[in-house]
Amino acid sequence: MEALFLPSGQPTVCKWCCMNNAQVVFESQGVCQVCYEKAVLAQKKPELCDLCKSLFTDEQVTKDLLSETAFPYGGLSYIRPSAENGCTLCRIFLLQDPNPDPGRLPLSAMLYATSSEREAQSGAGWTDINSIYFSSEQDQYQLMMSVSAKSDNPAAKYISQRPLESNLATPTIFNQIQCWLHECGTTHNDGPDLNSPKYRMPTRVIDVGSAAEPHIKLFEPPPTLRDQYIALSYCWGRDPFLMTLTTNIDEHKKALDMSTLPQTFRDAVATTRGLGLRYIWIDALCIIQNSNEDKAKEIGVMGDIYSLATITITTVNASCVADGFLQPKSQVTAELPFKCPDGEMGSVLVSAQKTTDLWQQRLYQRAWCLQENLLSPRVLLFTDTEVIWQCQTFPFRRRDNKHVVYVNDNASFIASPFRRLPASVFSPASNANPPADLELDIQTWKSIVENYTRRRLTVASDRLPALAGVTEKFQQVLKDEYYAGLWKSQFIPLLAWSRTTRHPKDYFPPLESYRAPTWSWASIEGPIEYHTVTESDSAKHIQAKFISCTTEPVMPDLASLGEIKSGRLTLEVSMVPASKSPLAQAAATRTGTAEWDEQRKPLSGPPLSVFPTPELLDECYDMFLCEGQTFRGKQKNNLSLILQHVDGEADDVFERIGLYSGYVKGNWKPWAGVKRRVINII
Template sequence: MDDRIKKSVCPNCWRTVFSVESFNAAWKAGESRPSTVESSSADIDAGYTYDTPSWAEMQLSINRMCEWCDLLCEELLVYHRHVTKTEEPPPNKTFRVAVSWTPSWHVYTTAEDHAARYITERGVLDKIDSPESYALALQRIRECESQHVRCPRPARATLPTRVIDCADPSRPRLFITEGAPVDYYVALSYVWGEDQPHRTTSSRLASYTKCIDTSCIPKTIRDAIRVTHTLGIRYLWVDAFCIIQDSKEDKANEIARIRTIFREAYVTIIAANAGKRAPVPMPGWRHGDNAPTGGRRGPREPVNTRAWCLEERVLSTRALWYCSHTLQYECQTAHVNVDGNQNMSDPLDGVPRLPDCVFTPELSALTQAQVTDPSVGKTVDAAWRNMLGLYTRRALTKPRDRLLAFSGVVEYFHRFWFGSRYLAGLWEHQMPGCLLWYQSRGEPAPRPEKYRAPSWSWASVDGEISSLAVTYTGAVCTVIHCYAEPKWDVNPYGEVTAGALILNAPLRRVVWDPVEMELFEVHGVPAGIADDSRSERGEIGFIAVDAAEQVAKSTCEVTAAVLVETSTSLLGILIIPVALGDAILDGSHDVSGTFRRVGWFTAPFCDKSVWLGRPPEIIGIV
């Protein structure tokens, strides 16, 4: 057996689930798919059954590149959250797992075979650094250029401020492009991982323009230099070397150009699995619906867990994906293996792309009529909510980049919503509805210690955000004033230093239970519950907590600000008063109090006439 297979799992997995005996038992059971149950559950008869190591031990195995522990833990985590409603199993937790292998047969052939005209399926190309793979990659680009009406044509473009000259891959150098003619260039998207000690700084800039010692370049970037050269392109843009990393001004200027850099690149190289060994699938291997050939879902790639990489992906006109299992090509029209197979996208992200009217308005002949067309508007609204969810579930090495790493995507949407203001993650034309975002998965994270955004912005907290696609009968509040102060004028879509929202809204004192996630009337207030029979504990609604903080540790009184009314409920945000500090409100509005947001609520069991019967109040939220 190929030694690479053995090296892709830990010793414990090799002795248990990947032994010959267990594999045969799983294969014979083969009618059912893999499933997981807790240790305390009844034994499973079908397939091969074993007890896993502890959760902590499996995490260590993942760090040592065990592909099976990685795959299994992803499924166990989903199961655990569903059953226990907690974020992660305790370190000593073990699971009993039953494994069965379902036989699956796929008929495929090579492109040059005589049967290829009848059999369209092709095998997975595993030699991704070969003349064949480069030829196929160029073939996909040529087909895109000549046949894809949805995709912009490759063209020479103004080079970014700095690029790596790959004319001699053994002696790359940093090239400062001021005054250089337009040309093709390649961009690299990858996961940085550990800090890169040999990145470009002010002190190294001069020496790097002469030569960059290849022994100082991480393997991912060395590979990208070789790929760029082999594709016949001279220049490569890599953030670690093409941005002066110790200059705040240079970083602000270059990051503001990210959208253009990736959009105008000849192709983007996406190192989807950088720093992680590629698994070698066993014959007939499948996990759920993830099959190495013939399926639509593929391995979960590390690049799809990083926030910056989503922006770089969706902004790229064309991309070559160096995945753990094969080489893929992606553009606005297609996501395929370079040999033409339509299969194996990451099940976490699928194939996220911007709508054509946002990504290529020049090709879709975008007009004012299209912008105001309700059907087009719904498509763009849905794309924004989807992108926001995909983006906020991803991790950031520097959490302060929460707004910054999304700014390139935002700029694309602003080309469509050109009549609206973008305010720290929200759009003016979507207010007040866009204020109804909420934490949608897992336990809330602690509130950041340093200021990142006003509390009414999703960027002020960590975690995955959902934006309601709710149809409301009417807004019951008025947005009087809203502003957010950009940190850098060169990038109005990035970091902010201050912001405030002034609302005229109905307010009501309520009791929230952040543990059970329920909302109640204040004790002693007789009115407000419309129908006791619809609630179990007398709750009038449900909540989502923004962050793990002192106010969210126990049941207490907060203020509900009602924003919109639906046919069945009132929706709004939960706020608490704050002392007015250094200048947040401009003083031109007379407010009854200043608050900050701590959560979201829906109140389907309240008496709307009572809640909306009081005059609204003008408040400031910071």
């Protein structure tokens, strides 16, 4: 049997014996074959050790858990044999300890507990414990565990936290969602009113039926019908599944057989019914998938479909449509005896807290799902453990528990996966005037584009269409003209993009067919980042000046927010041959950085060529764009586009091939004496 390997290429050491190479995964950890057999045997014959039994039954031990000095637990010499003898909690300690050192736990570990806010606020005479922490190396590594009690257990009077649901389709969860929905629709002022009569329905929806008529079917609402509906955001996956086509649409209008639907669609229907609604929009069933005309038409109104939905169901962990989302993954849980303050014996459940980074989840790596999340005024995130509510007022809300910790859960941070669009996007009444804070709106747009370009697309030509819904909403707010990913009023600053340097080992080959003009970030594959642009009086006379821009959409009858077949940008600029610009000096003095739009992949090493070669310098031009701001205090830098003449075109027609950032003070002077000229970039 082969060993398991880490991403670094090093073999994984068995988490159980800490000596052999891991060969098998057991309870999400790598173990060797010998230890795997021990673990399986222990799992079949669970029996708590005496030390674990005493944690919540021995008054002194419980006091030590809550003290500043904590409770000294056994080391590896105690925990490993105890785990082999069937102690579930010791097995959790042994396998889930985040300390990667094979030599951990030489003597003893520390175990301590924390109480809930409810207990602290009430001043009760008992301690409402909601978490315990296992530390194999003080101040270094902590295994966080949640403590909960079932509602019908005697311990529930003293332990307020409840276990995670084993099924996310329970009446309790649906009732909670309905309460959140009612509160949002009646008391929140920064989202659409649930009872507004003006919100039209999509072209097609799935009618999930009623108690009297439980059959489901594809339904085309008449233009006069105004009703609430749910939208679904999910990952398709690679395997084929039932879709609406020109050949079966009439059949789907008559009835849809539940048994033929993938599990995610079935779960979505069950959730719609559970929330008391009748209609749900699912793209694969509500768009005719083999009709380019219908797809283009529906993509053009995608912004409205999600922004007008009552709520959007988002399947966070389902990697494909066959996975479903209502059956959460089971957790390894230890049941410990609990002596209640009134003397009655109960029990509590202890399980390892899970740390989740939503950015690493499949759905958050799918390009289409970004706008589906951002445009929805209300979102239900179905994770593999729970349901999270999102709206403009509460970007991150869930039932009170300590079972899961989310990375970057503060929605005010740009890096947070819970961050929402500005409230103005969901408040049409406030859109009568130009934006009050243009700088904030443009900064939000930049962060969205940077986030979006990190995500994957199955169809390369969707780079602009998959963001068209967000673009449409921003256009309503900005009152601005849009060209292939850039806004007219901020065109020069928005040209200051380059391939991100945060992932130097990633290689993205050139596109096989045309997608966007070279001045647009949509012309390349992979993530981009924006450079900070500043106003400069000293370099203002050589800064690029926007004259005009045109783009030609693939579908002339639709707005030019989606797929395009050509684009031309006209600028008044100062430009010099690259061999006579600071770009040439950068190669020798390393006083600047050139980031190429098309990557060069060498035989070895990272694919990104950082400094220009002499051969390339002879072929290109350096066009001063604007001054920027580095991260080195207040130091400014100059930003310039690296251009190349387009063969077969007039002398004034160029294509962008990169961006140069120079760090030397005043190195914009080579452009100062150059005669200004008008050029076109395609």
